[in-house]
Amino acid sequence: MSSAPRPWSKKSLAAQAMGHVDPVTKAIVSPIHLATTYLRDPDNQYSSGYVYGRPDNATVREAEAVIAMLEDAEAGALLFSSGMAAATAVFGALDPGDHVVAPTVMYWALRRWLAEEATRWGLTVDFVATDDLAALRAAVTPGRTKLVWLETPSNPLWTITDIAQAAEIAHAAGARLAVDSTAASPVVTRPLALGADVVMHAATKVLNGHSDVIAGALAGARPDAFWARIQRIRSGQGAILGPFEAFLLLRGLRTLHVRIAAQMAGAAELARRLGAHPAVGSVLYPGLAQHPGHAIAARQMSGGFGTMLSIRVAAGEAAAVAAAARVGLWKRATSLGGVESLIEHRASIEGPGTPCPPDLLRLSTGIEDPDDLYADLDQALR
Structure with missing residues (x-):
């Protein structure tokens, strides 16, 4: 049978x-x-x-x-x-x-x-x-x-x-x-x-x-x-x-499943490390326990919390724009979800009327080595 x-x-x-x-x-x-x-x-x-x-x-x-x-x-x-x-x-x-x-x-x-x-x-x-x-x-x-x-x-x-x-x-x-x-x-x-x-x-x-x-x-x-x-x-x-x-x-x-697994692991690692960075005022990432929506995200998201995070630069808008201009491995470009990591000063793109804070940098995590991605952000934020 x-x-x-x-x-x-x-x-x-x-x-x-x-x-x-x-x-x-x-x-x-x-x-x-x-x-x-x-x-x-x-x-x-x-x-x-x-x-x-x-x-x-x-x-x-x-x-x-x-x-x-x-x-x-x-x-x-x-x-x-x-x-x-x-x-x-x-x-x-x-x-x-x-x-x-x-x-x-x-x-x-x-x-x-x-x-x-x-x-x-x-x-x-x-x-x-x-x-x-x-x-x-x-x-x-x-x-x-x-x-x-x-x-x-x-x-x-x-x-x-x-x-x-x-x-x-x-x-x-x-x-x-x-x-x-x-x-x-x-x-x-x-x-x-x-x-x-x-x-x-x-x-x-x-x-x-x-x-x-x-x-x-x-x-x-x-x-x-x-x-x-x-x-x-x-x-x-x-x-x-x-x-x-x-x-x-x-x-x-x-390749969706293998890509997103690597990207989510990198995003989680970056969120954790950037939360302790002296130049970062706050990290916006639903995988962090202190995120207001973390409990709901844990219920309706399985296996990870996505590939995206944002940081608010403690020194304000000018410092955020300057940091985005100093990256090397990260690419300063619009979009998200790709295998290459992208950084963007989002308020500049959205323009007048945006609810996006002016000190915010949006990060789309790719499949590069998270240590390299963090090191690049570290030097750019200093």
């Missing part, structure tokens, strides 16, 4: 891109499907399942299947041309007059878009400290609020919001919950399992991990009318990811 097939782990499935083998050549790495149009059958149908390249692509489907597996997404996953394209598709699926609640501290480009553009077609947006559940509850109005948007850990202060509690608040009011889980990745946090309806990733970052792809991803808890509307928006607006970018993203996903 043969035993049942072993349920392979997500790490194993991701490493082999779900085990797909090209049926023609038997290659263990899938080809890139570049075709934009497909042949009809004699009966005028499309038995292959492919019609045109704007709504669908075989290479894109393969990468989507891996993300859906990682997120346990019953509705599947959708890849977009950028994280912003993915996020704005969710808001675009709402109706004029709908009310949205979003975090005060969140990815700046999306926050600015919500404040300046989303309101132009009738959405009402309130920004609140979503890590404060009482404030979140007060901001959500039953029958009026249609979407609660979270980002946890939030960029660049790395505040933590309780996803399960936020889901209860949103659903009790008849609203959906969407979570930007870019900084955590599905290796660390699975928002759908905690009650979220949609999870978003700027796949440019941790999911790809090599700073060579711009991409966004959505994963849905269940197939419903809202998810179908998001699918139509992607197709109608032509926001699908290109096949070559999907191929590169799939390559990045295959």
Whole structure:
């Protein structure tokens, strides 16, 4: 009597891109499907399942299947041309007059878009400290609020919001919950399992991990009318990811688990050591016991607390900017989640109106030797 097939782990499935083998050549790495149009059958149908390249692509489907597996997404996953394209598709699926609640501290480009553009077609947006559940509850109005948007850990202060509690608040009011889980990745946090309806990733970052792809991803808890509307928006607006970018993203996903394990170990080590540095006023990292959201993070993050941290330079803004200019191994550049470590004076990027403290430096930990990364920061901060 043969035993049942072993349920392979997500790490194993991701490493082999779900085990797909090209049926023609038997290659263990899938080809890139570049075709934009497909042949009809004699009966005028499309038995292959492919019609045109704007709504669908075989290479894109393969990468989507891996993300859906990682997120346990019953509705599947959708890849977009950028994280912003993915996020704005969710808001675009709402109706004029709908009310949205979003975090005060969140990815700046999306926050600015919500404040300046989303309101132009009738959405009402309130920004609140979503890590404060009482404030979140007060901001959500039953029958009026249609979407609660979270980002946890939030960029660049790395505040933590309780996803399960936020889901209860949103659903009790008849609203959906969407979570930007870019900084955590599905290796660390699975928002759908905690009650979220949609999870978003700027796949440019941790999911790809090599700073060579711009991409966004959505994963849905269940197939419903809202998810179908998001699918139509992607197709109608032509926001699908290109096949070559999907191929590169799939390559990045295959090493996701080993990359993020090394990066999280480095981030934790740096947070511990920088906390004792005389030039550092404070370290913002949810893995530290003194972090206000540490207990919640420990419940909803598994295996680590992410690859990101920020430091506030004790001597102020000018000293922070000067330190960022003196690094050697760290690269002074915008983005996060890649194998190379990046440093950024975030307030300079966000500009007027930013809630980011002017003395803050955002650190994205790569896979370099943590001793080297610390030594470089040490000399830069002196």
